[in-house]
Amino acid sequence: xxxxxxxxxxxxxxxxxxxxxxxxxxxxxxxxxxxxxxxxxxxxxxxxxxxxxxxxxxxxxxxxxxxxxxxxxxxxxxxxxxxxxxxxxxxxxxxxxxxxxxxxxxxxxxxxxxxxxxxxxxxxxxxxxxxxxxxxxxxxxxxxxxxxxxxxxxxxxxxxxxxxxxxxxxxxxxxxxxxxxxxxxxxxxxxxxxxxxxxxxxxxxxxxxxxxxxxxxxxxxxxxxxxxxxxxxxxxxxxxxxxxxxxxxxxxxxxxxxxxxxxxxxxxxxxxxxxxxxxxxxxxxxxxxxxxxxxxxxxxxxxxxxxxxxxxxxxxxxxxxxxxxxxxxxxxxxxxxxxxxxxxxxxxxxxxxxxxxxxxxxxxxxxxxxxxxxxxxxxxxxxxxxxxxxxxxxxxxxxxxxxxxxxxxxxxxxxxxxxxxxxxxxxxxxxxxxxxxxxxxxxxxxxxxxxxxxxxxxxxxxxxxxxxxxxxxxxxxxxxxxxxxxxxxxxxxxxxxxxxxxxxxxxxxxxxxxxxxxxxxxxxxxxxxxxxxxxxxxxxxxxxxxxxxxxxxxxxxxxxxx
Numbered sequence: 001x002x003x004x005x006x007x008x009x010x011x012x013x014x015x016x017x018x019x020x021x022x023x024x025x026x027x028x029x030x031x032x033x034x035x036x037x038x039x040x041x042x043x044x045x046x047x048x049x050x051x052x053x054x055x056x057x058x059x060x061x062x063x064x065x066x067x068x069x070x071x072x073x074x075x076x077x078x079x080x081x082x083x084x085x086x087x088x089x090x091x092x093x094x095x096x097x098x099x100x101x102x103x104x105x106x107x108x109x110x111x112x113x114x115x116x117x118x119x120x121x122x123x124x125x126x127x128x129x130x131x132x133x134x135x136x137x138x139x140x141x142x143x144x145x146x147x148x149x150x151x152x153x154x155x156x157x158x159x160x161x162x163x164x165x166x167x168x169x170x171x172x173x174x175x176x177x178x179x180x181x182x183x184x185x186x187x188x189x190x191x192x193x194x195x196x197x198x199x200x201x202x203x204x205x206x207x208x209x210x211x212x213x214x215x216x217x218x219x220x221x222x223x224x225x226x227x228x229x230x231x232x233x234x235x236x237x238x239x240x241x242x243x244x245x246x247x248x249x250x251x252x253x254x255x256x257x258x259x260x261x262x263x264x265x266x267x268x269x270x271x272x273x274x275x276x277x278x279x280x281x282x283x284x285x286x287x288x289x290x291x292x293x294x295x296x297x298x299x300x301x302x303x304x305x306x307x308x309x310x311x312x313x314x315x316x317x318x319x320x321x322x323x324x325x326x327x328x329x330x331x332x333x334x335x336x337x338x339x340x341x342x343x344x345x346x347x348x349x350x351x352x353x354x355x356x357x358x359x360x361x362x363x364x365x366x367x368x369x370x371x372x373x374x375x376x377x378x379x380x381x382x383x384x385x386x387x388x389x390x391x392x393x394x395x396x397x398x399x400x401x402x403x404x405x406x407x408x409x410x411x412x413x414x415x416x417x418x419x420x421x422x423x424x425x426x427x428x429x430x431x432x433x434x435x436x437x438x439x440x441x442x443x444x445x446x447x448x449x450x451x452x453x454x455x456x457x458x459x460x461x462x463x464x465x466x467x468x469x470x471x472x473x474x475x476x477x478x479x480x481x482x483x484x485x486x487x488x489x490x491x492x493x494x495x496x497x498x499x500x501x502x503x504x505x506x507x508x509x510x511x512x513x514x515x516x517x518x519x520x521x522x523x524x525x526x527x528x529x530x531x532x533x534x535x536x537x538x539x540x541x542x543x544x545x546x547x548x549x550x551x552x553x554x555x556x557x558x559x560x561x562x
Contacts, residue, residue, distance in 0.1 A: 002015065002020075004016050006050065009046055012039070017060075019051050020061050021145040022044065022047045022048070023048050024061050027065075028091065030096075031095075034096045037141075061145065065092065068094060074160070075156065075160070082166065097147075173194055179191040246359045246360065249359075250337060252337055256336050257330060273328055274328045281349055281353055284331050331356050334352035334355040
């Protein structure tokens with residue numbers, strides 16, 4: 001009955017549930033204004049009349065209207081208990097939504113809660129509609145009453161659950177002492193990141209952008225990574241480099257991964273290993289490397305931009321093929337390693353799953369970490385994610401951080417550095433050029449571009465300086481000298497003595513973060529190598545000061561500065 005289409009004398013052929021939706025939206029003054037962007041007043045009157053003549057349709061509209069009506073008292077009490085004031089009850093309230101949204105970008109009632117984190121609330125729940133009325137604008141309104149009810153109910157019920165949690169956790173994060181300690185330990189931006197984390201947790205999603213551009217930017221961000229990794233057979237080979245990241249866990253991983261990759265080359269062996277691994281690991285079984293590409297493939301916002309162009313997911317087949325085999329080999333090798341070290345079955349599976357999570361990221365923009373937790377444009381410009389994010393984490397924390405904290409010795413640090421940073425840089429250089437590296441300068445270029453790759457603005461800037469790639473003229477004079485001076489000062493000066501010691505401020509206004517000093521040390525070392533100012537490759541890892549200090553105290557070894 002609810003899917004039946006009836007001819008009521010208007011051009012649009014609506015189902016019963018859609019006509020009930022129009023009926024409910026027309027009873028509220030604000031949502032009626034949205035309807036008038038799609039229907040004339042005469043058409044709305046005809047739809048309302050058709051619903052009023054159907055007792056079953058009136059009953060459905062009444063039940064859903066009662067949900068909003070009866071929930072008002074509870075909703076208001078919870079909101080006021082957590083400090084949200086100014087709620088005003090609307091007559092015949094119902095939420096207006098835009099159709100064909102995937103849930104990542106629709107406003108909801110938790111907006112009032114997220115505004116409380118880190119700053120006083122500026123808006124109250126429901127104060128802003130999902131859409132804004134514009135004269136003669138054509139909007140794609142959601143009309144189905146059951147879809148409207150489901151989306152609104154999901155948001156309202158989430159608000160009821162999250163409001164008390166937001167108040168308690170928010171009061172902790174707003175403590176001035178905690179903020180100071182967080183910022184001191186995280187180069188000045190820890191409190192902001194924690195606030196964004198809580199906001200995302202309250203909403204249940206990391207992206208919050210209701211504009212029509214957000215889905216397009218998300219698709220472009222994903223597509224750009226998919227293109228780099230999968231469009232060409234040569235560049236698809238880069239996905240296999242992540243096997244080296246898996247070997248950083250322990251030196252015994254090297255022969256295990258190598259042996260399993262060799263074994264999988266034999267007919268039928270890959271299927272056996274993959275079936276055994278996925279039979280033990282739910283994480284590996286449900287891994288879907290490029291699902292975000294498929295999820296956005298036919299989205300209206302994307303289709304409008306790429307009208308008439310083919311967006312074939314077949315381009316990802318090569319990267320998927322390599323990813324499936326690499327992750328299987330790494331997971332199975334980690335499982336074998338843990339078994340040989342005396343772990344039980346459950347512990348071995350958890351250990352292997354952890355190795356995959358840390359070293360084998362997926363290609364989906366939804367799955368990848370949004371390190372700076374900014375909007376879609378900020379994420380696109382900073383793009384601290386995917387494999388380069390793992391590279392940064394391994395360098396800053398697993399190698400330099402653990403060595404500085406005396407958790408590992410110099411031999412282990414050197415091993416991890418070689419396997420996770422130097423070898424991948426060398427291999428990627430060969431893949432990019434299509435030939436083996438010709439001389440030490442090319443190795444230096446490959447290494448430092450790999451080191452600074454997580455930092456798009458800084459990394460690209462330094463890379464262009466070292467390689468002379470400044471457009472057609474091939475000269476640094478193509479870039480204003482004053483801008484170069486500003487960059488050097490911004491990177492070197494930092495923010496006081498503490499910032500100078502632990503990290504320099506990022507020049508990327510979009511990022512809101514800071515570049516670890518190790519990135520600057522690496523870039524300077526590579527620049528010195530490329531310009532023959534030094535022949536010491538250790539300057540890619542340690543500063544000149546640390547190396548000089550080592551000479552005066554050989555027994556201690558070089559101090560790690562980052």
